[in-house]
Each structure stands twice: as C-alpha cells, then as structure tokens.
Amino acid sequence: MFAHWQIRSALLALSVLTSVLACTAAADDTNGSSGLTTYRSTVSEVRVTFFATDESNHPLASLTKSDFAVVDNERVVRNFRSFTHSNETSLDVVALVDLSESVAPRLRAAMSDMLQLVAQEQSIPNDNISVLSFGGTLGGTVGGASSSFRPAVLCTSGCRAPDSMSKLLAMKSGGTTPLFDALIFAADFISQHRHAGGRGDARPVLILFSDGYDTISLHSAREALQAVLDEGALIYSVDMGKPENQSSNEPWGNQASGSMFLRRVSDATGGRYFFFSLGSSRPDGAASVLNAVIEDLRASYVVTYDLPSHQPGFHSLRLLPTHNLKLTFHSRTGYDYEPSGH
Amino acid sequence: MKSTLQLALVLTSISMALAAPIGIYQHGTVVRMRMGDCMLMHRGFMNQFGPPQAAAVEESCPEYTLVTDKVVFLIVGKSSNQLVPLAEVIDFRLVNKELAVRMDDARKESKFAIKEMTLRSEWERIQKHIEDRLNDSSHQAVDTSMALRNRE
Numbered sequence: 001m002f003a004h005w006q007i008r009s010a011l012l013a014l015s016v017l018t019s020v021l022a023c024t025a026a027a028d029d030t031n032g033s034s035g036l037t038t039y040r041s042t043v044s045e046v047r048v049t050f051f052a053t054d055e056s057n058h059p060l061a062s063l064t065k066s067d068f069a070v071v072d073n074e075r076v077v078r079n080f081r082s083f084t085h086s087n088e089t090s091l092d093v094v095a096l097v098d099l100s101e102s103v104a105p106r107l108r109a110a111m112s113d114m115l116q117l118v119a120q121e122q123s124i125p126n127d128n129i130s131v132l133s134f135g136g137t138l139g140g141t142v143g144g145a146s147s148s149f150r151p152a153v154l155c156t157s158g159c160r161a162p163d164s165m166s167k168l169l170a171m172k173s174g175g176t177t178p179l180f181d182a183l184i185f186a187a188d189f190i191s192q193h194r195h196a197g198g199r200g201d202a203r204p205v206l207i208l209f210s211d212g213y214d215t216i217s218l219h220s221a222r223e224a225l226q227a228v229l230d231e232g233a234l235i236y237s238v239d240m241g242k243p244e245n246q247s248s249n250e251p252w253g254n255q256a257s258g259s260m261f262l263r264r265v266s267d268a269t270g271g272r273y274f275f276f277s278l279g280s281s282r283p284d285g286a287a288s289v290l291n292a293v294i295e296d297l298r299a300s301y302v303v304t305y306d307l308p309s310h311q312p313g314f315h316s317l318r319l320l321p322t323h324n325l326k327l328t329f330h331s332r333t334g335y336d337y338e339p340s341g342h
Numbered sequence: 343m344k345s346t347l348q349l350a351l352v353l354t355s356i357s358m359a360l361a362a363p364i365g366i367y368q369h370g371t372v373v374r375m376r377m378g379d380c381m382l383m384h385r386g387f388m389n390q391f392g393p394p395q396a397a398a399v400e401e402s403c404p405e406y407t408l409v410t411d412k413v414v415f416l417i418v419g420k421s422s423n424q425l426v427p428l429a430e431v432i433d434f435r436l437v438n439k440e441l442a443v444r445m446d447d448a449r450k451e452s453k454f455a456i457k458e459m460t461l462r463s464e465w466e467r468i469q470k471h472i473e474d475r476l477n478d479s480s481h482q483a484v485d486t487s488m489a490l491r492n493r494e
Contacts, residue, residue: 069428074376076428311476320375322429325445 044307046072049086050270050319050331051300059292059299060327068329071318075308078322086300091293092128092193092202094233096186097154098210100135100177103240106276107173110209110240114168117207117290118159128202130156131168132189134182135175150178151185156193179210180217180224183265187227194231204233205293208265209276211241212258225265229332234271236289237262270331272296296330312339367433367444370415372426374407378418405457408434408441414465416458417441424452 048070052060065083069076095114099107118129134151154171155164183206190204206228214221228235239262259275266273274289309315315337319329380403406426408415419425426432426443433444435451442451460468 071375071428074374076373076375078428078430309476318375320425320428323427325425325427 044310044337045081045304046307046315046335047302047304048317048319048331049088049300049302050329051296052319052327052329054328055326059295061299063299063301065303067322067324067327068319069322070303070305071316071320072305072308073311073315077305077308079305081304081306083301083303086297086302088201088203088297088300090128090202091124091297092190092204093124093130093207093290093293094186094190094193094204095129095131095207095209096151096182097131097133097171098135098177098179098182098208098240099133099171099173099175100213100215101174102177102213103209103211104173106240107171110238110276111168111171114209115165118165118168123294126160127157129159130189130193131159131164132182132186133171134179134185135173135177151182153189176216177210177214178217179212179214180219180221182217183208183224184219184227187224187231187233190231190233203297204231205271206233206235206269207289207293208235208237208262209240210237210258210262212237212239212256212260212262213241221261221265225268228265228269232332233269234293235266235269236271236293237266237273238289239273239275267330268333270333272330307337310337310339312337367435368410369431369433370408370410371431372406372428373409375426375428376405377402377422378405379403380418380421406454408432409462409465412462414460414462415441415456416460417454418457419454424454426452426454 052063052068054060065080069078070080071077095117097110097114103110114131118131131154132151133154154167155161158164159168186206190206194202194204217224239259241256241258263273272292274292313336314334316334317331318333319331321327321329380401401422403422404419404425406417406419408417408426417426427445435442435444437453439456440453441456442453444451
C-alpha cells in the first residue's frame with residue numbers, strides 16, 4: 001500500500017506534468033508553422049500634417065513634439081505615436097482667379113502677379129502649375145468659348161508658354177461670381193490632375209484670388225469647402241476685396257463677410273490668408289504668397305496619435321501651443337471618422 | 343550703514359513680493375477644450391434683457407476642463423483668443439471667484455471665469471459612464487477616411 005504522502009506527491013507531479021503539457025500544446029498551437037507568436041489587433045491612428053508660424057507670421061523650421069498639443073473632438077492629446085518632418089517635397093499649384101465685376105479694379109494687378117508667379121518660380125515643375133478662372137468674360141479664345149462666367153481652365157502643364165501668358169493677359173473682368181462652384185470645379189481638377197500625372201506625393205495647393213463673395217453658385221459654401229478638404233488641398237487665399245473690407249491681423253475682427261469666408265476656408269484647410277495690396281510695397285503679391293507656400297511646405301511636420309474617441313462622424317481638430325502662446329499652428333480643422341462596417 | 347540696511351530691506355521686500363505667488367500655485371492638467379458661448383462673461387441685467395449685441399452673439403470663448411488632485415474645474419475664457427498653455431501641468435490659483443493661470447515663463451497671469459466645480463471622484467465616475475456608453479455604441483474602429491490609417 002502507498003502511504004498518504006506518496007499518493008499526494010504522485011498526484012502533485014501528475015498535475016504539474018499535465019499543466020506543462022497543456023501549456024506546450026497551447027504554445028505549439030499559437031506558434032504555428034513559423035515558430036513566432038503573433039498577436040493581432042487593429043489600431044486606428046490619426047495623421048495630421050501641419051506647420052507653425054511665429055508672431056511675425058513666419059514658419060518655424062524647428063519644432064519639438066512638446067511644443068504643442070492636439071485637441072481632437074475636445075480631448076487634449078499629448079502622447080503622440082510619431083512626430084516627423086513631412087516627406088512631401090513638391091507642390092501641385094492651382095491658381096484660381098476671380099474675374100467678376102467686384103474685383104475689376106484690382107484684376108490687372110492680380111494678373112500681373114499671376115504671370116510673375118507662373119514665370120519666376122522655377123522650383124515648381126511646369127506640369128505642376130495650372131491656372132483656372134471663374135466669372136468675368138473671356139477676351140481671348142480660350143477653349144473656343146466666347147463668353148461665360150463658368151469656371152474654366154486657362155492653362156495646365158504649360159502655363160509658362162507665351163500663348164498661355166497672352167491668354168492670361170487677355171482676361172477681362174465683369175459679370176457674376178460663382179465662387180463656391182469654382183471651388184468645387186478646382187477640387188475636381190486637382191483630383192483629375194493628381195491621378196493623370198501620378199502626382200501622389202505632391203502637396204495640392206489652391207491659391208485663390210478673390211474678394212470672397214459669391215453671387216450665383218449652385219452649391220453651398222459648406223459643399224465647396226468639403227470638396228477641397230476631400231482632396232487634401234490647402235487654400236492660400238489672396239483677398240482682392242476693397243482695402244477697407246480686408247481682414248486685419250485680428251482673426252475675427254470687423255471685416256466683410258467675403259474676407260471672413262476667405263479666412264475661414266484658408267484656416268479650415270490648413271492654409272493661410274493674405275490680403276492683396278495695390279500700394280507700392282505690395283507685400284502680399286502672388287510671388288510672395290508662393291514663397292510662403294514653399295516655406296510652409298519645408299517647415300511642415302506630420303504627427304500621428306491613437307484615435308482618442310471612436311465616435312463616428314466629424315472630429316474637430318486643433319493644434320495649440322503648450323508653452324509659447326505666440327505660436328500659431330496651421331492644419332486642417334477636422335476629419336471624418338467612419339468605423340468599418342458602417 | 344543705515345542706508346545700506348534700508349536698501350537691503352527694500353530689495354528683500356521686493357523679491358519676497360515677487361516670489362510670493364509662486365508658493366501658492368496649485369497644479370492641474372487640461373484634459374478637454376472646446377469653444378463655447380461667452381454668455382458667462384456677459385451676464386448682467388442689461389446684457390440679459392437689453393437689445394442684442396452682435397459681437398456677443400458672434401463670439402465664442404474657449405472652455406477648458408482642468409483636472410486637479412481633488413477638484414475638476416470648468417473654466418471659460420473672456421474672449422475667443424484667451425488661451426491656456428496646454429502643457430502637461432499648469433499652475434493656477436483662485437483669485438476673487440476667478441481662476442488665474444500662470445503663463446509659462448512669464449510673471450503674468452490670465453484670469454478665467456469658473457463655470458463649474460466638481461469633485462474629481464464624481465467627475466471620473468461620470469466620465470467612465472460616458473465612455474462605457476460610447477464604447478457600447480461603437481466598439482469597432484477600423485478603416486477610416488483619409489486622415490486615418492490602420493496599423494496591424
């Protein structure tokens with residue numbers, strides 16, 4: 001007969017052996033054929049491209065991840081997955097020019113700046129500069145059209161050619177202003193242009209010359225903005241309204257609704273607002289705006305973080321300073337989140 | 343000798359006066375921020391019952407949730423551009439029913455109206471309840487729009 005302690009020891013040994021075998025079997029199952037344990041989970045990550053400017057409105061070349069926090073749908077996010085310089089190295093520039101009657105006094109100067117933009121900036125390939133227009137009347141024979149206020153392509157992938165230049169000079173202002181329709185037209189153009197030329201790595205930038213007023217569009221301002229946001233394009237608006245209506249440095253001070261619209265769409269896409277001046281110094285001509293676009297591109301960063309809330313729908317987005325309140329961060333102001341299966 | 347002593351006394355007093363607020367600061371972390379209405383700032387008989395003011399209607403003010411060890415404050419800025427630095431920890435003190443936030447690297451403060459005060463334990467309980475409800479309604483999250491990217 002076995003003693004009681006012997007029975008207990010045998011049972012204990014059997015129990016340990018069973019446990020070890022069970023664990024080994026489970027590990028074999030988990031390892032599979034590769035011999036490595038694989039854990040699978042799905043993580044949603046938000047990716048934001050942005051740049052920062054100082055109190056002088058100059059982009060900051062050096063920035064650290066402790067300089068800012070992200071406010072995503074009201075939640076403050078400080079823990080980031082990654083923070084790097086943007087790898088976008090080129091631009092796909094689309095200039096959209098308002099030719100309506102309300103900007104007539106400043107059209108010639110705007111056209112002159114436009115030519116300067118097209119001709120001087122050699123860092124942007126010829127294929128990556130296009131000029132679109134809306135409103136006004138066509139003095140030349142662009143696209144065979146005689147007269148129309150509808151948005152039109154003035155030149156693409158060859159705007160530096162002499163005949164394109166002459167087309168731009170022949171533009172005459174007048175008529176109504178389908179601004180919102182023109183923005184949707186421009187968004188479609190950017191989409192087609194991107195797919196046609198394989199410009200996936202180029203940042204689409206829409207330089208909008210307008211006074212910000214719309215008089216005849218079929219689409220709403222919201223639809224127009226959404227179309228541009230969907231293409232990931234940044235709007236750099238050049239306010240061609242009357243000087244007394246143009247927005248000052250005060251973000252929401254007393255300003256005309258046209259200027260306010262321009263500032264809002266620029267901010268919403270992560271671009272910037274400039275005012276157009278006919279004065280001798282003319283600080284915000286097209287060439288200086290384009291310089292700003294290029295500087296902003298070089299000073300751009302990408303931050304990624306875990307989705308803080310799985311609430312479907314629009315997530316508002318804002319980047320704010322953690323220490324230096326004089327810094328301004330420019331990024332799109334939100335994104336749509338739709339969980340899979342919806 | 344007497345003048346030297348007086349000078350030393352004056353200098354000591356000034357330095358103590360400048361340093362005094364530092365010791366009384368409490369610490370907290372801003373966990374939420376939203377733009378809300380500025381009505382809290384414009385309360386008063388004339389503002390409530392007088393003619394509408396366009397500026398007050400248009401303007402929105404930042405609202406922050408400031409979490410401290412024991413209390414959670416909901417504070418509201420007095421204008422749209424009154425910001426709190428969103429550092430991990432901020433210093434603040436209570437002054438005449440307002441909350442004064444110390445600006446980083448500066449000897450100035452920015453004062454905010456206190457909209458709500460809640461015990462932290464109570465606030466956490468409410469937050470957990472909200473989180474649970476949100477998680478129940480939308481548990482899975484994958485494959486979002488252009489701003490989101492999936493990772494395995």
